[in-house]
Amino acid sequence: MVDKQLLQAFDAELAQENLEGHWVRGLTEEDKVPYTKDPHTFVLPHLWKWEVIHRHLRRAGEMHGLEGMAERRTLRLINPAFQKLDSRRRRSTTHTVHMSVQLLKPGELASSHRHNFGAFRFIVEGRGAYTVVEGEKFVMEPGDLILNPPMTWHGHGNDAEPIIWLDGLDYPLLNSLQVITWEPYPGDFQPVKESFKSAAYRVGMARPVWETAAGPLAYKWEDTYRTLKGLEGGEGSPFDGVALEYVNPVDGGHTFPTMSCGIQMLRGGDATQTHRHNSSTVYHAFRGSGVTVIDGKRYEWEKGDCFVVPLWSWHSHQNRSKNGEAILFSMNDRPMLEALKLYREEPGEMGRL
Numbered sequence: 001m002v003d004k005q006l007l008q009a010f011d012a013e014l015a016q017e018n019l020e021g022h023w024v025r026g027l028t029e030e031d032k033v034p035y036t037k038d039p040h041t042f043v044l045p046h047l048w049k050w051e052v053i054h055r056h057l058r059r060a061g062e063m064h065g066l067e068g069m070a071e072r073r074t075l076r077l078i079n080p081a082f083q084k085l086d087s088r089r090r091r092s093t094t095h096t097v098h099m100s101v102q103l104l105k106p107g108e109l110a111s112s113h114r115h116n117f118g119a120f121r122f123i124v125e126g127r128g129a130y131t132v133v134e135g136e137k138f139v140m141e142p143g144d145l146i147l148n149p150p151m152t153w154h155g156h157g158n159d160a161e162p163i164i165w166l167d168g169l170d171y172p173l174l175n176s177l178q179v180i181t182w183e184p185y186p187g188d189f190q191p192v193k194e195s196f197k198s199a200a201y202r203v204g205m206a207r208p209v210w211e212t213a214a215g216p217l218a219y220k221w222e223d224t225y226r227t228l229k230g231l232e233g234g235e236g237s238p239f240d241g242v243a244l245e246y247v248n249p250v251d252g253g254h255t256f257p258t259m260s261c262g263i264q265m266l267r268g269g270d271a272t273q274t275h276r277h278n279s280s281t282v283y284h285a286f287r288g289s290g291v292t293v294i295d296g297k298r299y300e301w302e303k304g305d306c307f308v309v310p311l312w313s314w315h316s317h318q319n320r321s322k323n324g325e326a327i328l329f330s331m332n333d334r335p336m337l338e339a340l341k342l343y344r345e346e347p348g349e350m351g352r353l
């Protein structure tokens, strides 16, 4: 039998030397969870209603004096599990990726900067504003996905109507690796050069031969939607319906080395089978309404809502409409897990919720 008092004194002595015995149990909730065959995550499933996001974003837009207080007018989707962390670690929708919603009003310019975390914009509402990435000007329209690869200069401008888009970042992953680099563009807004990138990859299988790395890039909604509709009559994925990944057009790989973007159509009456994987996903309901069951709990979503499916949670999706389609845009951290040879996936038993 160990003398508890002696052991405590010994542990305290070790701690003074920055040493610790393997027998020491932690005090935090995280430390108390034992290792098991199944991975354990502290990321919580959560759904943000679009009405709430939209109302608060509009309020931020109307608030005088907020200009200049932040680089961008965005609302971050903070996972409830991270609310109590310090500000940099809190800025996370899952432990690896971050989604926020941005509003740019007519006449506004969001200054140029660059960073080593990758980013994308998925346009939700409004049209005619633009983003400039490495001097290429991309006009933003609903449903467009615009990539902003690491270390590419980017700024946004709007001389049309109010516009709202989703920003997706792998910031939490890079922050946990403590490798963040960020710098402002000298002279505030980068000049626009003659643009051609938007046209370069429009034809699917054709790649300009002089392109050796995927740079700034836009996937136009009309192309994405045409592809989804073209596959509508096919089988689709048992777990995701008619689902597409936005691929890197240069090497055919994932959207980014660290994260991937997807779009999926649940046809009228579609209900997918259940599965789980150790990648985490953040969804945005772009069209229609439905239900996603996460570990047995129903999350009902409609157009604009955003929600998180944490890693290793059983999940399935249902379209609430019998006739109309529902479309989900999503981001996940699967490429990073695959690169590290850590990715795992399991199908559920048929009939499991």
Ligand SMILES: [Fe+2]
Pocket (backbone or CB within 6 Å): 113, 114, 115, 119, 154
């Ligand atoms: Fe940025």
Ligand SMILES: [Fe+2]
Pocket (backbone or CB within 6 Å): 239, 275, 276, 277, 315
């Ligand atoms: Fe899944």
